Amino acid sequence: AxxxxxxxxxxxxxxxxxxxxxxxxxxxxxxxxxxxxxxxxxxxxxxxxxxxxxxxxxxxxxxxxxxxxxxxxxxxxxxxxxxxxxxxxxxxxxxxxxxxxxxxxxxxxxxxxxxxxxxxxxxxxxxxxxxxxxxxTAVAIVVREDSGVKKLEDLNGKDFNPGIRGSATEKEVKDALEALGIKPKWYTAGGPDAVQAIKDKRIVGYGKTMAGVDAIDASILEIMVTTPIRVLGFTEDQGKKVQQAHPYYPFVSIPAGVFKDAEWNKQPVFTLGLxxxxxxxxxxxxxxxxxxxxxxxxxxxxxxxxxxxxxxxxxxxxxxxxxxxxxxxxxxxxxxxxxxxxxxxxxxxxxxxxxxxxxx
Structure with a gap:
């Protein structure tokens, strides 16, 4: 055993x-x-x-x-x-x-x-x-802005880290994307490894729990120093589909303007919660x-x-x-x-x- x-x-x-x-x-x-x-x-x-x-x-x-x-x-x-x-x-x-x-x-x-x-x-x-x-708090699905990934479906076939190895974020992001039939190439890693892989363009992005619904996590801020990013949102229909499969996963909205000057955050981002x-x-x-x-x-x-x-x-x-x-x-x-x-x-x-x- x-x-x-x-x-x-x-x-x-x-x-x-x-x-x-x-x-x-x-x-x-x-x-x-x-x-x-x-x-x-x-x-x-x-x-x-x-x-x-x-x-x-x-x-x-x-x-x-x-x-x-x-x-x-x-x-x-x-x-x-x-x-x-x-x-x-x-x-x-x-x-x-x-x-x-x-x-x-x-x-x-x-x-x-x-x-x-x-x-x-x-x-x-x-x-x-x-x-x-x-x-x-909120779970942010973060991708490089230059990756060409604009919506969740674009993660199909892309190298993507769902969250810190062994974390609830890793499991929640995997479960949610699998419930939607989205199949990235999972990149399993700890936090620092995933951040470096994003910087090096080895993966398109990762899942990361925010410091609060309206507070950006330190590792996301680290990436943003050198790399423009985008946080992908769920549609309401996608949220309902995820909750049909996993009713214990809540959804929240990251308020508009949390990521300052980001065109994609001029509106709230509907995403997984924790x-x-x-x-x-x-x-x-x-x-x-x-x-x-x-x-x-x-x-x-x-x-x-x-x-x-x-x-x-x-x-x-x-x-x-x-x-x-x-x-x-x-x-x-x-x-x-x-x-x-x-x-x-x-x-x-x-x-x-x-x-x-x-x-x-």
Whole structure:
């Protein structure tokens, strides 16, 4: 049987006091001897946890480093280390193997894993739980302006990277284009490799989650320094066809003028959407999840230090309200510790977000 992966040649060691992101070995992670077992610290000793994030080239990465800092600065019972990964799908798979305590997840991939759909059909991840909703965003299908690709159908037969290897973006873009019968030549790569391949004209473009619906991702900005780009939109009919095949994929519009001076963005661009946040499993103790969510939520409040908002501006101003009452999250449900904090805030928790381990 395949052995579980680990972030680097040796186990990641937490930094003190701020998290030093632990990077995996170049390319695919190597097998670990065994999954990380939940630590049981002695009295007064902080529990070491690993946080699965994304690639360092992503606009998401600084945010997750900030998450680690907030936890380490405000939760004395926890010592967090942020691990660079291939993002959502890899995080969920490694979380299921017990390697991550907290992880970046997206609404679509989390729902599929929890319900045992698609790649998780043989092994549903019923222990997966939401902690907080970080933000809602758009997925941009970016191509070189000089590639001749003007609409999605033009991607047929072209070399194209659907997203960071192992990410929810990669899966969502592939699923959407396949539902429309569009068949590019898939170029599988990590973020930096894909960006360089676009610059070198080896591929026509890639799929990339934006920093927000109206905020451009750092890697897209990097390409734009030397290369004019275009973001391809879906028609309404194409959006309906994708959702018939994959009802868990939302659609959003990138507002007009986000890409300044771009003729193609004088009108909104209708495209795939994502909601991103923090997840955990039922293995994370309730008191620990409570303390983590409380610290992160309070950091965003008017009296908070805004460590997360400084790292990434395009995040929810009120995590708790967006998570508990925003109507964005459906399944999996919230972690018991998160529910405890949100209830303390006086927020109403929908029945669908209450897990079986919590008394209603």
């Amino acid at each position: 395949a052995q579980p992966a680990k972030p680097a040649a040796e186990p990641a060691k937490p930094a003190a006091p701020a998290p030093q992101p632990a990077k995996p070995a170049a390319q695919a992670p190597k097998p670990a001897a065994q999954p990380a077992a939940p630590a049981k610290p002695a009295s007064g000793e902080a529990k070491r946890i690993l946080i699965g994030s994304t690639q360092s080239s992503s606009s998401q990465y600084p945010y997750w480093v900030a998450v680690g800092k907030v936890i380490n600065d405000n939760v004395p019972t926890v010592q967090a280390t942020v691990v660079e990964t291939g993002a959502t799908v890899e995080n969920i798979n490694r979380g299921q193997r017990g390697e991550f305590d907290v992880m970046l997840i997206t609404t679509d991939a989390a729902l599929q894993a929890y319900k045992g759909l698609d790649r998780w059909k043989d092994k549903p991840f019923t222990e997966l739980r939401w902690l907080w909703l970080q933000r809602r 909601a991103i946040g923090g997840g955990a499993t039922t293995r994370l103790p309730e008191d620990m999840a409570y303390a983590i969510v409380k610290a992160l939520d309070q950091d965003q409040m008017p009296s908070g230090k805004k460590v997360q908002a400084t790292a990434q501006k395009a995040i929810e101003a009120d995590f708790g309200k967006a998570t508990a009452e925003g109507g964005v999250i459906s399944e999996p449900p919230l972690h018991a510790g998160a529910i405890k904090w949100y209830k303390e805030r006086g927020l109403k928790i929908p029945d669908a977000l209450v897990p079986p381990e919590v008394k209603r």
